Amino acid sequence: MNCLSACLDKAAEEGKLQYHHRCKDIKLTHLCFADDLLIFIDGSVSSLQNVLHVLKEFEEVSGLAISLPKTSFFTSGLSQAKIDQMVTVTGLTHGKLPIRYLGLPLCTKKLSLLDCAPLIQKVKGCFNAWSTKSLSFAGRLQMLNSVIAGISNFWCSSFVLPKKCIKILNSLSSALLWKGTTEGHHSAIVAWDTVILAKKEGGLGIRDLCVWNKACMIKLIWLLFFCSGSVWVAWFRRAILADNLSNFWTRKPNNKYSWLANKSAEDKGRCFSMDKDEIGKWTILLILD
Numbered sequence: 001m002n003c004l005s006a007c008l009d010k011a012a013e014e015g016k017l018q019y020h021h022r023c024k025d026i027k028l029t030h031l032c033f034a035d036d037l038l039i040f041i042d043g044s045v046s047s048l049q050n051v052l053h054v055l056k057e058f059e060e061v062s063g064l065a066i067s068l069p070k071t072s073f074f075t076s077g078l079s080q081a082k083i084d085q086m087v088t089v090t091g092l093t094h095g096k097l098p099i100r101y102l103g104l105p106l107c108t109k110k111l112s113l114l115d116c117a118p119l120i121q122k123v124k125g126c127f128n129a130w131s132t133k134s135l136s137f138a139g140r141l142q143m144l145n146s147v148i149a150g151i152s153n154f155w156c157s158s159f160v161l162p163k164k165c166i167k168i169l170n171s172l173s174s175a176l177l178w179k180g181t182t183e184g185h186h187s188a189i190v191a192w193d194t195v196i197l198a199k200k201e202g203g204l205g206i207r208d209l210c211v212w213n214k215a216c217m218i219k220l221i222w223l224l225f226f227c228s229g230s231v232w233v234a235w236f237r238r239a240i241l242a243d244n245l246s247n248f249w250t251r252k253p254n255n256k257y258s259w260l261a262n263k264s265a266e267d268k269g270r271c272f273s274m275d276k277d278e279i280g281k282w283t284i285l286l287i288l289d
């Protein structure tokens with residue numbers, strides 16, 4: 001994969017494929033994780049053909065070939081005639097956003113409950129597994145604090161989850177904790193607001209997803225200031241902040257940006273004004289020069 005990355009970067013440097021206009025400044029041609037590959041180009045037929053040529057050369061050297069039925073291209077701002085031409089020339093299918101990448105939906109708008117369906121179904125699948133039904137109360141509590149927290153962490157670190165989604169996840173967690181399954185009706189012995197308190201405060205120490213989601217969003221702001229090696233940070237600084245971090249505090253929402261980028265512009269002051277009761281026991285310390 002390192003060789004493939006080098007080949008794509010070299011093709012861009014030689015002008016065989018043109019950079020996407022929002023990726024040109026940081027010379028970003030692709031994102032790759034295991035066998036999931038996203039390639040960004042300018043949207044011309046010649047660039048797309050050259051990408052396929054690079055992939056073909058890589059196949060001849062490594063023996064690793066792309067699966068055309070599983071490969072699609074996505075466009076924005078191109079005419080239908082241009083899209084039809086790309087389909088005819090390359091044989092690829094034209095996909096439509098949003099799609100899922102690494103299990104997360106690639107969505108520029110506010111996340112909806114429908115977008116969160118994979119997360120809810122995955123959690124529900126873990127709760128209703130046959131092995132879960134044999135767990136004791138202590139086992140179910142441990143499961144909520146480890147396995148389920150791990151599943152939701154990836155989403156909480158990437159999106160502001162809808163309140164309805166968090167409410168459903170809390171309801172499923174409550175059903176598992178007190179009944180051992182999410183099937184049928186159940187009644188909680190103790191209110192969920194009490195369960196998520198720390199043990200010394202009379203709760204069970206289960207993570208509050210609402211507070212944790214806010215903490216993860218604040219971490220994204222921390223990354224902008226202190227994590228210079230991140231590709232996302234490099235892109236955000238250049239494309240959104242124009243290489244000036246002070247612009248983060250004065251930036252206004254823009255319809256050219258995603259909902260999450262605009263949300264950070266609207267709520268940046270409120271992020272740092274959460275009182276102790278709201279932030280709970282999660283302490284986020286930001287040291288800004």
